[in-house]
Amino acid sequence: MDAKRIAAEKATAYIDHEMVVGLGTGSTAYWAIQKIGENVKRGLRIQAVATSIQSENLAKALGIPMLSMSMVDSIDLTIDGADEVDEAWNLIKGGGGALLREKIVASTSKNLFIVVDERKLVKKLGAFPLPVEIVTFAHEITQNKLRALGCIPVLRMKEQHPYLTDNGNYIVDCDFGSIDHPEELHQIINMIPGVVDNGLFIKMAAKVIVGYQDGTVIEM
Numbered sequence: 001m002d003a004k005r006i007a008a009e010k011a012t013a014y015i016d017h018e019m020v021v022g023l024g025t026g027s028t029a030y031w032a033i034q035k036i037g038e039n040v041k042r043g044l045r046i047q048a049v050a051t052s053i054q055s056e057n058l059a060k061a062l063g064i065p066m067l068s069m070s071m072v073d074s075i076d077l078t079i080d081g082a083d084e085v086d087e088a089w090n091l092i093k094g095g096g097g098a099l100l101r102e103k104i105v106a107s108t109s110k111n112l113f114i115v116v117d118e119r120k121l122v123k124k125l126g127a128f129p130l131p132v133e134i135v136t137f138a139h140e141i142t143q144n145k146l147r148a149l150g151c152i153p154v155l156r157m158k159e160q161h162p163y164l165t166d167n168g169n170y171i172v173d174c175d176f177g178s179i180d181h182p183e184e185l186h187q188i189i190n191m192i193p194g195v196v197d198n199g200l201f202i203k204m205a206a207k208v209i210v211g212y213q214d215g216t217v218i219e220m
């Protein structure tokens, strides 16, 4: 079985009746949502909140009862993927462009379980360029300020046009090289006017579940 799928399905075993569950975004979270959908069909009573329109549509199609973000002030468990996980469980997220909603949902969750395949584990963050969500109308100014922090910013494109997030913003993928101080970098980036949020998730994960190519899964 696919390494992402094993990790994602393992995480769903922690979901219990009456929980409010946060649904992540991406190809790993996809497998968690599929499994939750199966379990709901078998009688699991939960309500869920999605971190993207894509995940919301998938969950609705599978019959998972959904709540909008404005309807919840606490989420029991969120299952989401990541682009990189370091040894302190700091994360880079946003490869799928959903980092803002993912961070809002994560910050509202009692527990954030990160599901990844083994390739996402790194000693230091930064081989994956850091996604930064920025407002559209001042994107050149904002990109210049990001560049001044020492990165190479690249405006994310989709079919010849700048990629737009679910929130109507742009994403800039910022290559900082190896990130020595993720917590500081997180704060400095978010101080720039025009930045909505960045894909560093600092000390937010309560558990990391890793799927391996050989079919094993390890919970950390």
Ligand SMILES: O=C(CO)[C@H](O)[C@H](O)COP(=O)(O)O
Pocket (backbone or CB within 6 Å): 024, 025, 026, 027, 028, 029, 080, 081, 082, 083, 092, 093, 094, 095, 096, 097, 098, 099, 102
């Ligand atoms: O942060 C994300 C989306 O914004 C995803 O969790 C991250 O990109 C990992 O995706 P995948 O599971 O497809 O590898």
